[in-house]
Amino acid sequence: MGSFSFITQALGEITLPMVIMWVIGILLIWLALAKDFEPALLLPMGFGAILVNIPHTGVLGDNGILQWLYHAGIEASEALPLLLFVGIGAMIDFGPLLSNPKMLFFGGAAQFGIFVTVLISVLLGFELKDALSIGVIGAADGPTAILVSQKLASNYKGAITVAAYSYMALVPIIQPFAIKLVTTEQERKIRMKYNPQGVSKTIKIIFPIAVTLIAGMIAPDSVGLVGMLMFGNLIRECGKLDSLSETAQGPLANIITIFLGITISFQMQARQFLSWGTVIAIFLGLFAFIFDTIGGVVVAKLMNIFLPEDKKINPMIGGAGISAFPMSARVIQKMALKEDCQNHIIMHAVGANVAGQIGSVVAGGIILSIAHGFGL
Template sequence: MEGDLLNFGNPVLDSEHNSSAVIGLKNFYEFTGFANVTGGHLLMVLIGLLFIFLAIRYDYEPLLLIPIGTGIIIGNIPMFQAVDFNLKLGIYEPGSVMNILYSGVVNGWYPPLIFLGIGAMTDFSSLISNPRLMILGAAAQVGIFATFLGALALGFAPPEAGAIGIIGGADGPTAIFLSSKLANGMNVMANGETVKNLIGPIAIAAYSYMALVPVIQPPIINLLTTKKERKIKMKPPRAVTRLEKIIFPLVGLLLTAYISPTALPLLGMLFFGNLLKESTVTNRLADTASNALINTITILLGVTVGASTQADVFLTADSIMIFGLGAASFIVATAGGVIFAKIMNWFSPKDRPINPMIGAAGVSAVPDSARVVQNMGLQNDPTNHLLMHAMAPNVSGVIGSAVGAGILLSFLM
């Protein structure tokens, strides 16, 4: 105390104290986001806010877009990196909470858990009652392979093109699963070239187009169908027995797994979840899978995928091409389903017509595509209810996209 009093007013010491304070304030400012922000960071924050706005204002996939939008904002808070230019921050920082949670995306174990919940929530009755509509779910997967060829033409490596192609299935979990296997930045091709890390752009593109189903699909449907076709009424589906519902996931698992064993992590969990639901003796497990589990995984997956889209990683020419290919693939998938439904209708008995609009539901966006078809059916004829019919190709599209992913994986691994 006495020493401090003696030194009070000493110009040299006062100067040192002032200098330290200035240096401290300068260091503080250099570590703030204001000092490190770039135009890319601001653009990504705006994209995150747009996702949240679309989810709240227009109810576009809010369970997905709000976590993803928030994750984008979190991932684009700028940080000081001048000490070590190789420093990994946020989601890419080894050992951080976000990095640990992101391992579920990189290692591909979030998607199977989501498929478990989807299986526990899905009623396959409409597909069981009219199995011929399963063909429409397969027809819509043409978007996957068309996009794969398009990505190859644009110069992407085969594994990258395969991961991009799955966007055409409009199935976010499947897109993440396949990109984690083929385009996670750790694969090395035969020529020694390293495959790029495209998980973030692919996942964001897939979920974006899933959310925009009500915007993208109606114009395509209207373009490819006549008003008369849109008014076609289909016979009500027959009642399905409990035994049929129990047998379906078992038969479906065996058939699809033998066709595409590499898709077993997804299809196995999908049919397992459905068996939990339809057996009616495991209601507690089915309830957990369809509520608490899938909700938890959706939160973690959405936030971590969003946070992986840091400006320097996401704002690239590759990302722009991926979004363009994703849009094209979704259009091709929708058109493929509608056109094939028209062809099926030409050969269908006159007493069992098919409304071509339900072909658009062959993409995997469950149940949004089916709702689009239902709404369009009611717009053209207030008495024409197509939801249950559209659910058949819709749920078969989930199976079809997983099988498609397995086929690509078996060729490109």
């Protein structure tokens, strides 16, 4: 007769770091359910954090499902985040941007926080590959953060992913704070006329092709990110592939989201995740979001120096240039209405916000191109 030692074998190997990760996993689940913090990603990540921190867990190891999903879906080719971009691209309507194309510049300016955070990370002594990966939290785009940190083999992949998705959910708290730091009440009350140019179907089809070519020429490493995003958008806008567009927006995006969230938790094993570097990296992500917002707002204020009185830009629009769509646009609109209940700038904010989607993936690609230049 065998002993019953197998019953207590795992119990005997529970460590304090594992228990801490269980608590973190439960915290992420709580944030997802009680606070509505990006539940589609934080819930699977939280549950996965518990799965991978059980002694002798069956989800790890050569035959472990999470290990296999991680190797096949992320490590081998970053397939999961890239395929998710197809779905995201199919969901985006670039019409408000195409009718008001100068919003593109705010989509670019609002990536400033990425690079400032890279500098701060370097000053704190992080290796360059980790500094670049931490900076990409400021892209406010989960798949970009996952992809860049994976490609650069950062030591803080799990922390970067948790930070990216958590701070995206905190945009309604972070952005008003950052905007009020650099604007006056008078500036926040600036009204803007909305005179959209007509947007033809042709330009909506040419746009994704042109963006992919342009981004690919300047930063070839961005082609994966930008290309998948624009491929999804082209499926949506071509008008001939409605069923594919619906599949990309719905079932494809949902399936990838399910797998991506739980697969990322592979990086949340206690021995990898629990370190002072993780705590600092997560904290630095907050700086990235703040400086993103400040970067966009400051560019709007600089443009106002050269614009006549009746064409001035409400500088809060610059803050909408981050990639957290559509939350950032809604936050800006709410702030504008709070200052002046007649000031509707939502369409300008939406234009800047969708520009931020492009800006963030371009920024991610540029980070990768620069990293290659440094031999990373």
